[in-house]
Amino acid sequence: MTRLIKYIVLDILKNKIILVYTLILSALAWSVFSLEDNSTKGVLTLLNVILLTVPLVSVIFSTIYLYNSSEFIELLLSQPINRSKIWKSLFFGLVISLLLSFLIGVGLPLLIYAPGDVGLMMLMVGLFISTIFISIAFLSAMITRDKAKGIGIAIMLWLFFALLFDGIVLFLLFQLADYPIEKMMVGITALNPIDLARILILLHLDVSAMMGYTGAIFKDFFGNTLGISIVFTVLTLWVAIPFLISLVKFKYKDL
Amino acid sequence: MIEINELHKKFGKLNVLNNVNLKFNSGECIALIGPNGCGKTTLIKSILGMVIPTKGTVKVKGELVLKNYHYRKHIGYMPQIGRYPDNMTIGQIIEMIKNIRKSDTELDEELLEKYVLKNMFEKAMRTLSGGTTQKVSATLAFLFNPDILILDEPTAGLDPLASEILKEKIIAEKQKGKLILITSHLLSELDDLITHIVFMQDGTVKLHKTISDLKQSTGEEKISKAISKILKNNVNDPIN
Numbered sequence: 001m002t003r004l005i006k007y008i009v010l011d012i013l014k015n016k017i018i019l020v021y022t023l024i025l026s027a028l029a030w031s032v033f034s035l036e037d038n039s040t041k042g043v044l045t046l047l048n049v050i051l052l053t054v055p056l057v058s059v060i061f062s063t064i065y066l067y068n069s070s071e072f073i074e075l076l077l078s079q080p081i082n083r084s085k086i087w088k089s090l091f092f093g094l095v096i097s098l099l100l101s102f103l104i105g106v107g108l109p110l111l112i113y114a115p116g117d118v119g120l121m122m123l124m125v126g127l128f129i130s131t132i133f134i135s136i137a138f139l140s141a142m143i144t145r146d147k148a149k150g151i152g153i154a155i156m157l158w159l160f161f162a163l164l165f166d167g168i169v170l171f172l173l174f175q176l177a178d179y180p181i182e183k184m185m186v187g188i189t190a191l192n193p194i195d196l197a198r199i200l201i202l203l204h205l206d207v208s209a210m211m212g213y214t215g216a217i218f219k220d221f222f223g224n225t226l227g228i229s230i231v232f233t234v235l236t237l238w239v240a241i242p243f244l245i246s247l248v249k250f251k252y253k254d255l
Numbered sequence: 256m257i258e259i260n261e262l263h264k265k266f267g268k269l270n271v272l273n274n275v276n277l278k279f280n281s282g283e284c285i286a287l288i289g290p291n292g293c294g295k296t297t298l299i300k301s302i303l304g305m306v307i308p309t310k311g312t313v314k315v316k317g318e319l320v321l322k323n324y325h326y327r328k329h330i331g332y333m334p335q336i337g338r339y340p341d342n343m344t345i346g347q348i349i350e351m352i353k354n355i356r357k358s359d360t361e362l363d364e365e366l367l368e369k370y371v372l373k374n375m376f377e378k379a380m381r382t383l384s385g386g387t388t389q390k391v392s393a394t395l396a397f398l399f400n401p402d403i404l405i406l407d408e409p410t411a412g413l414d415p416l417a418s419e420i421l422k423e424k425i426i427a428e429k430q431k432g433k434l435i436l437i438t439s440h441l442l443s444e445l446d447d448l449i450t451h452i453v454f455m456q457d458g459t460v461k462l463h464k465t466i467s468d469l470k471q472s473t474g475e476e477k478i479s480k481a482i483s484k485i486l487k488n489n490v491n492d493p494i495n
Contacts, residue, residue, distance in 0.1 A: 004355065078303055079356060
């Protein structure tokens with residue numbers, strides 16, 4: 001399997017898009033930190049940029065790459081290789097290359113300007129978000145044979161998680177303002193990995209004081225070790241579940 | 256070497272394979288023929304494990320095909336239309352497959368030399384003509400000296416010279432006692448190659464006979480004529 005992963009990573013790294021992605025990420029990160037004199041503010045700005053761009057690039061690049069690999073998959077299937085090995089190699093190949101981009105683009109400036117807890121947490125969150133959206137890309141590529149439809153589904157999912165979800169949550173908050181729904185909100189955020197990541201970082205930046213009573217509940221939950229480990233468990237589930245569903249589908253697919 | 260038992264395959268509502276029972280042994284060279292869309296390629300793909308059957312089993316060398324992949328080291332497959340990663344070169348593709356199979360048997364590079372592919376190792380797959388792509392497919396199918404060769408329309412797209420080289424290669428491999436499965440529409444091409452014939456129609460096997468049986472029962476010398484005679488009779492007198 002490592003041999004296969006090696007071929008896939010080399011193939012992806014040859015692709016210039018991944019290079020451009022790294023350059024854009026590092027341009028963003030370096031400029032954010034050199035503009036803000038306060039590293040906390042820098043992290044906050046970077047957080048918002050990353051939570052918008054990283055999922056978008058991860059999900060679209062991975063979906064397109066999967067559709068373009070159909071020939072490669074066909075070629076490998078007539079060889080004595082396990083089906084799930086092919087799918088897993090593609091996954092790890094994409095994860096390795098996109099995480100590498102993120103580490104070089106964002107990781108370096110982050111560790112220089114904001115070393116310590118928050119920087120590290122931010123790095124972890126970025127790596128998780130990249131992997132989660134690669135995993136979602138695998139699922140959307142398995143849902144349909146049609147390339148245009150598959151990419152469409154990927155974009156819709158990104159739109160939903162990055163923008164729509166927050167709108168729905170806000171709507172609910174206003175409609176149910178008279179009820180004690182603060183605790184329920186903690187549960188609802190688990191349904192969106194981007195929100196989960198955002199809250200986790202915000203609470204570590206001590207700006208939660210501005211978020212009122214809900215903020216206090218969040219702080220109470222996400223602030224302790226148990227809360228953090230639950231968050232990372234949920235993030236891991238977000239990586240595992242879409243990919244595993246796609247893996248089962250791939251095993252029984254007619255090619 | 257290959258045993259197919261009560262194989263059914265449905266794509267949605269479409270019945271592509273309907274109760275196919277076949278048995279192929281080593282040393283045989285089987286022609287799989289039939290009209291377009293009769294299920295030839297689906298049958299081949301279910302032997303290769305690319306298509307998952309709705310019902311029934313396929314065994315290769317006694318091993319069940321479903322959820323298995325080891326058996327594929329005995330198979331060399333040449334697809335009807337070879338599709339390869341666009342930005343890899345011929346050399347990289349061959350190198351990669353060698354690397355993945357890490358087979359310890361001696362490599363058979365006869366076709367590689369006869370088709371002078373080594374001179375084109377630097378060429379990217381997307382720049383190749385259909386015929387050259389077919390040459391690469393053929394080379395890959397024979398490269399690992401497999402016991403079973405599955406060739407889907409092998410001579411389509413090849414020039415007469417290349418197709419003659421391939422035919423000689425097939426005959427040579429047949430004499431080594433390998434099992435060879437060919438699908439083709441050009442019956443005249445198969446005359447001096449095959450020992451058995453399988454005729455499929457609408458997903459069912461209409462005929463599975465040795466060539467000598469076929470010639471005897473129809474009284475024809477050419478396979479193509481024998482088949483067309485059977486097809487005409489078929490209208491009022493269905494075979495078995």
